[in-house]
Amino acid sequence: MNYTYYAGCSLHATGREFDLSARAVCGRLGIGLAEIPDWNCCGASPAHSTSHLLAVALSARNLALAEAQGAGDIVVPCAACYQRLAVARKELGEDPGLREQVARITGRDYAGRAGVRSLLEVLGGLDTEHLKAQVTRPLGGLKAACYYGCLLVRPPAVTGFDDPEDPRSMDDLVRLAGAEPVPWGYKTECCGAAHGVANEPVTLKLVRDILEVARRAGADCLVCACPLCQNNLDARQEHVNRVFGTDFGLPVLYFTQLLGWAFGLSDRDLGLDKLFVKFRPGV
Amino acid sequence: MLNLSRAAADGAHFVEEVEKRSGQRLTHCYQCGKCTAGCPLAFSMDLMPHQVIRLVQLGLREEALDNKAVWLCSTCATCSTRCPKNVDLAALMDALRIMARREGRTRKGASTALFNRIFLDSVRRHGRAHELGIGLQHNLRSGKPFKDSDLARGLLVRGRLKFRPSRIKGAAEVARIFAEVKRMEDGQ
Numbered sequence: 001m002n003y004t005y006y007a008g009c010s011l012h013a014t015g016r017e018f019d020l021s022a023r024a025v026c027g028r029l030g031i032g033l034a035e036i037p038d039w040n041c042c043g044a045s046p047a048h049s050t051s052h053l054l055a056v057a058l059s060a061r062n063l064a065l066a067e068a069q070g071a072g073d074i075v076v077p078c079a080a081c082y083q084r085l086a087v088a089r090k091e092l093g094e095d096p097g098l099r100e101q102v103a104r105i106t107g108r109d110y111a112g113r114a115g116v117r118s119l120l121e122v123l124g125g126l127d128t129e130h131l132k133a134q135v136t137r138p139l140g141g142l143k144a145a146c147y148y149g150c151l152l153v154r155p156p157a158v159t160g161f162d163d164p165e166d167p168r169s170m171d172d173l174v175r176l177a178g179a180e181p182v183p184w185g186y187k188t189e190c191c192g193a194a195h196g197v198a199n200e201p202v203t204l205k206l207v208r209d210i211l212e213v214a215r216r217a218g219a220d221c222l223v224c225a226c227p228l229c230q231n232n233l234d235a236r237q238e239h240v241n242r243v244f245g246t247d248f249g250l251p252v253l254y255f256t257q258l259l260g261w262a263f264g265l266s267d268r269d270l271g272l273d274k275l276f277v278k279f280r281p282g283v
Numbered sequence: 284m285l286n287l288s289r290a291a292a293d294g295a296h297f298v299e300e301v302e303k304r305s306g307q308r309l310t311h312c313y314q315c316g317k318c319t320a321g322c323p324l325a326f327s328m329d330l331m332p333h334q335v336i337r338l339v340q341l342g343l344r345e346e347a348l349d350n351k352a353v354w355l356c357s358t359c360a361t362c363s364t365r366c367p368k369n370v371d372l373a374a375l376m377d378a379l380r381i382m383a384r385r386e387g388r389t390r391k392g393a394s395t396a397l398f399n400r401i402f403l404d405s406v407r408r409h410g411r412a413h414e415l416g417i418g419l420q421h422n423l424r425s426g427k428p429f430k431d432s433d434l435a436r437g438l439l440v441r442g443r444l445k446f447r448p449s450r451i452k453g454a455a456e457v458a459r460i461f462a463e464v465k466r467m468e469d470g471q
Contacts, residue, residue, distance in 0.1 A: 009411045009412040009413075009414065009449075010412075010414065012411075012445070012449060013413075013414045013415070013438075013443060013444055013445050014414055014438060014443050014444065015443075016442060016443050017443075038410075038451050038452045038453050039451070040406070040410040040411060040451055040453065040457050041406040041410065041411045041412045043403075043406065044402065044412070045357075045358060045399070046398065046399035046400075046402040046403050047403060047406075048358070048377055049358070049377060049380045049381070049384075049395075049399055050380075050381060050384060050399055050403060051381060051464055051468060052304070052377070052378075052381070053464045053467065053468065054403075054460070054461065054464045057460050057463075057464060058406070058457070058460060061453075061456070061457070061460065101467070104463075105460055105463040105464060105467070106456075106460055107456070107459075150357070150358075150359035150360060150361070151359075151360075154359065154360040154361065154363070154364050155360045155363050155364055155371065155373070156364060164364045165364075188361075189323050190323040190324065190357050190359040190361070192324075192357060193357045193359075194357075194395075194398060194402075195355075195357060195395070197398055197417070197418060197421055197431075198394040198395045198397070198398040198421070199327075199355070199394055199395065200430070200431075202324065202327045202355065205326070205327075206323060206324075235434050235437060235438065236434065238433075239434075273441070274441040274442060274443055275441075276437060276441075
């Protein structure tokens with residue numbers, strides 16, 4: 001099975017280990033990833049908060065490049081990039097006038113042939129026996145709180161592959177890896193996203209609540225699918241402890257890292273050495 | 284205190300512009316408050332999300348645009364997902380931010396507006412967002428030079444930040460997209 005791969009800016013920097021682990025896990029599962037040559041930033045929240053046309057056009061360039069590459073649907077690990085590309089695809093498909101206008105802006109047309117799928121959706125859709133066959137180091141009942149965040153599941157008219165209030169696809173993968181997904185109520189609460197840079201106190205309150213609810217649910221770790229969520233929950237965890245006087249020490253890893261660990265891949269190949277709060281299952 | 288007589292002059296025009304930009308019918312909202320009940324950012328806002336819609340319905344441009352709430356909305360779309368009348372409030376908030384910026388009403392969301400500007404400037408110049416550069420610029424221009432310096436150090440030693448931006452081959456093409464969009468929108 002082959003896909004066109006869109007990494008996105010964060011996966012080359014703050015979310016480096018998401019890129020590493022996504023490639024390693026896909027490699028093990030026999031999924032070919034052909035990166036879009038010369039892809040650009042999806043525009044993220046700053047673009048859609050500034051100009052609707054700019055947001056669609058920036059994503060449309062990537063969609064057109066992927067389509068021209070002809071290597072199949074686009075698979076996106078980052079929840080935010082995934083949602084931006086999927087929104088642009090939907091709007092371009094529903095509005096011929098917009099498609100024409102955007103093609104004039106970018107100088108490239110996108111006919112809608114290349115679809116957009118999140119990596120979670122793709123891995124969740126694999127044959128479970130195929131996945132189970134790769135598990136050589138089951139996680140021994142490790143309790144994991146699956147944190148989906150906002151953009152993987154919302155708005156459902158765009159994303160649509162999982163329940164927007166109680167998504168399960170990550171829980172199912174985590175269970176296959178031998179861990180125990182805990183039931184909890186903060187699966188899709190917002191982490192504050194880019195407010196970490198612009199208004200940190202707001203993000204720290206949201207992160208504190210997410211960590212607290214995960215801990216009360218008995219979680220040993222959080223599992224996520226977005227580099228912004230991961231950074232807020234992991235790298236800013238020390239800031240939360242400092243500001244609120246808490247003592248959180250919850251590892252926050254990408255679902256691809258957890259899966260890769262169960263597949264027996266090395267910490268280095270999965271970028272597990274890059275986490276702030278160390279992940280040491282069984283210790 | 285709301286000055287409703289002011290709304291009479293400009294109100295209808297304002298409502299029409301918001302509807303056009305957001306693609307939402309404002310009359311669909313019957314103020315049930317479900318958006319506010321589920322909003323994860325409501326705790327930090329000066330106006331509740333349902334109040335923002337109400338102000339737009341009343342045609343009160345200044346009150347609807349010049350507040351903290353529109354800039355604190357993280358576009359998580361919990362409201363849009365739960366609205367019993369299918370109003371996409373996240374899309375509405377986008378439209379309000381776009382209009383607020385165009386009218387120079389960013390005072391109550393200065394930090395977020397600055398972040399957006401610096402982020403897009405990075406994309407316009409390199410084709411991709413350079414996270415370290417964006418963080419540093421934001422610190423310098425918001426007068427907090429050492430904010431997150433511990434975080435940046437931690438990310439650097441883990442190989443999770445790049446000193447230099449990655450400039451794509453099509454950077455000029457991306458810059459042209461920005462210029463074209465600006466030309467089209469200014470010509471509206």
